[in-house]
Amino acid sequence: MESKKWGIVGGGMMGMTLAHRLAQQGHKVTVYESAPELGGLVSPWKMPVQTADGIKDIEWDKFYHVILLSDFYTRGILKDIDVDDKIEWVETKTGFYIEGKLHSMSDTVEFLKFPTLNLIDKFRLGLTILVASRIKDWKKLEKIPLTDWLKKWSGANTYNKIWLPLLRAKLGDSYQRTSAVFIWATIQRLYGARRSGLKKEMFGFVKGGYKTVIESFTNTLLTEGVTVRTNTTVKEVKTGADNKPLIQLIDDSVESFDEVIVTLPSSVSARLCTGLSPNEVKRLNEVEYLGVICVAVLLDRSISDFYITNITDSRFPFTGVIEMSALVNKDYLGGYALVYLPKYVVSDDPLFDQSDEEIRNYFISNFKNMYPWLTDSNLKFVGVAKAKHVITVARLNYSELLPDIRTSVPNVYIVNTSHIKDGTLNVNETVKVAETKLEEILKG
Ligand SMILES: Cc1cc2nc3c(=O)[nH]c(=O)nc-3n(C[C@H](O)[C@H](O)[C@H](O)COP(=O)(O)OP(=O)(O)OC[C@H]3O[C@@H](n4cnc5c(N)ncnc54)[C@H](O)[C@@H]3O)c2cc1C
Known part of the structure; x- marks a missing residue:
């Protein structure tokens, strides 16, 4: 195959996977990443803690990440970059906080003892999960509102007491615009291990967190001859005089490529790429994100x-x-327990305008209400992480509304996590989109 010069905009798991697969096939690749390191949403951060010996930095993922046994795409990449032997698998428990009390819901006996639902409600909840796990054709579910589908199978009581608060928590008000594919994909992921013949589902993490993955991935890319340009923000992608795509940086320097793939969120990509048709821009801007x-x-x-x-x-x-430390041994976390308190909101939610201190106070006072024994002396570090474009809202007929990956700008493609049509947002689906869409692109 003819070797070509490729530019990849964005050095998250999507951009790194694309670069790796292209380099494996003998192409010359440059990855542009605005941050000081590759990684994007899986990047680590330092959490400084005051100890008797001075300040100690505990390093772990900024956002929580878990790997499932059935994450075969992720595991394929981890094998390629030589960190698959650093995965630890753990059986974890799930809890529910209902009316001021914590309840475990980790096995069938606990499910049967679960409060607030009567036996019929529990049967219907179990039936809903069973039905979703058996459905193969997700396309039909794209036409059904999520709320209608759940009410039909679970009944009003289970819907109001269990599903509605969970949907509001995970999707904000956009649950009303979401199709039944969302719940199908969530249940399929959780039951993926059993579906694929594995006996039970376990959660995994890489020792050292995604920092280990990013370091090995970066080294692999460099060994494969990929040019990694961190601290480099792309300002524009456009067509040059020779009809080849150009990448222009914020310092206005320009480089020409045979092919360019942009992995940024759809509305950001629409702003970056000059020469898209009004219809493409409209479609890209209509992809709704939760942050x-x-x-x-x-x-x-x-x-x-x-x-x-x-x-x-x-x-x-x-x-x-x-609670990451229910999965990750505290020895990897300097002996501390690590807890994440996430809130999913639309990208223009006013919470994004609040200062970190306001958010910290608001979340921590509620955290203390939930666990009344907690005092400030138990809290060794509190940090606020924000991301505006995370999950795309799977509206009715979502897959038909998505813009094509091949844009009208010659040899410029936009491939991002909005192309997860039948799954939830996770690294496995991200790698799957990168690999399957790249295959489509290379076939021409
Ligand atoms: C709270 C949270 C929890 C999660 N939990 C899990 C989990 O448990 N398991 C799991 O598998 N997945 C999980 N994920 C999902 C996972 O993090 C994503 O699927 C994955 O990181 C998406 O990668 P990406 O490359 O598509 O996007 P990103 O990581 O966003 O990469 C895009 C990159 O482009 C860069 N960029 C932006 N603008 C420019 C520019 N102009 N020029 C150059 N570079 C630019 C950004 O800095 C970024 O590095 C979670 C995500 C979040 C936020």
């Missing part, structure tokens, strides 16, 4: 045994409580 505000807390003790605690109480600003 996330995520408060990370290091504590001197664990708060529960649960990796995820779902909250069905709308008093709390956060969606759930993710």
